[in-house]
Amino acid sequence: MMQVWHFSEMAYHPGWEFLNEGLRNVIPSRVYDPEIGADLYHRYLDEWALCDRLGLNIMVNEHHATATCTTSVCTIPMAILARETEKARLLCLGMPIGNRMDAVRVAEEYAMLDVISRGRVEMGFVKGAPFEINPANSNPAELEERFWEAHDLIVKAMTSHDGPFNWEGRHYHYREVNVWPRSWQQPHPPIWMTVASPGSAQRVARKGYVIAALNTGYMHTPVVYGAYRESAAEAGFDPGPDRFAYLCIIGVGETEAEGKRRAHQILDYSRTTPRVQSQFFYPPGYSPAARMAGLIRSGSELRIQRRDGSDFLMQDGTVEDFMAAGVAFAGTSAQVVEQVEEFAAAVGGFEHLLMMGQGGFISHEDTVANLTLFSEEALPAIARL
């Protein structure tokens, strides 16, 4: 049964017009007005809390030094929502464990959240976007290795219940790892990872974790899912659709035009993603050299492929462009159901629809209408997919 998760980056969009081409890394926080910011935080939390009544689950993430996402600590909204909601599952996708210098603290935060929410936490572990290297000052040439050492340590810390163990690894050193509390879900909350390349999909598949593809559309999603399926088969398990998640933008309206207008507004999330000086896009060693070489040549030009193979520049895409790519689904609820169904069939099926129901300049009223209409009219049909 398809699960739907509402995601917002808690953007500080009032700052966007002052910041021109760069919305990340080097922007001065004097642009940020804490009074406006407080209203926005409460508004976004209200929208997530509403999900609990609408039968939707909740997804948060984190970014740093940016006006596109003011969730700089993902476990803070998780903590508030753990108490404010009763039914919704709480997914953090995710915790950039290769950029966090204290892995045991991550285990403690997730364990505490899991107990407070009485077992509703889903633990996402992510490598983090390339422009996250700069604020973390983590060595990009070692990121992959540090990520997996943090993963191993966190899992061991959450599943060891007989007192302390010692950890003297390459990146993490602890005399006594002894995490309290013990998590509600045993042996530990479910683990998710985001994946953009077939190479990383293989490693996630061998662990059997949920794999999330973010805005990868018709062209790239099957490649990533395919690599996962192949590696899972080699590892001797047949992954069900509950191992696959897909993040997209959804705009639902009473009319097609209204749904598209809402998606169009939310899509400023996508259009602002490349608004960062190009040098932050390719920290050395973050990706294999062949891919880095392409980025060094092209700068930060991000292009999205439509289903027909043509492409467009990410910051210029219209709602129709993003729909043609399978990145946005928009229109009436019946149209959205049809689009999601067609997409899911084309990429081989998934059971977690990560829905960006808020983004950019969309108003609170429109967000509430978007989520409500979606849950009342589209969710019953989508859940059956």
Place this chain on the structure above:
Amino acid sequence: MSLVLFLHGEHFTGMGGPFLERLGAGRDLHAPLYPGYDGTPPDPDFRSVDDLAYRYLDLLEELDERDAILVGASLGGWVALEMAVRDRSRIGRMALLAPVGVKLSGREERDFADLVFMPEAEAARALFHDPARWAPDHAVLDEAAVETVALERQWAAWYGWKPYMHNPLLAKWLHRAAVPTLLLWGESDGFAAPDYGRRLADRLPDARFETVAAAGHYPHIERAEATADAILAFVESK
């Protein structure tokens, strides 16, 4: 005749040919590429400038060299300094071209410009006196050459990401690098300023500081002949 060991810089390792030809003419020149830079990923345990220093001290021992001339450019100058503070018994002289590696300023200042998070054009201006002539144009380089650029940056991060291009403990041991040393600095160096070089020279037991006109951070690339000649004059001035 003494062996010359050239320790390369973090970037543009392929551009040192004319310099090495002049420096090595009639001499026993060794110019190894570091692990990673040589096309083979280093052993996972090999990832610091200390490792490079011990590797090339081992090399001097294997060759039974007792009077080596170390020539180090930037990152390579740092490697040479780390070698000299550990064991100077096989090192006769050092010629260091804008070496990095020593922290001289306070915690909120940088001795070395942050090339990684600079726009490409700005980094090129920091590194070269005449970037239009010397900085590679990535848009016209072939794919393999840009991949080499990406790999050199990756290995520079591997060896020198954090602390950025220096060892915080090195400054206090510089008294051990008691070998005659020439510090050569491009006058237009925007990565490690000539003034940093002057202060470094003051901290070394036996160093003299000279500048190279019309050169940036890599004088051996931009002024290959003049740089090689300055080094040879220093070496022969015993």
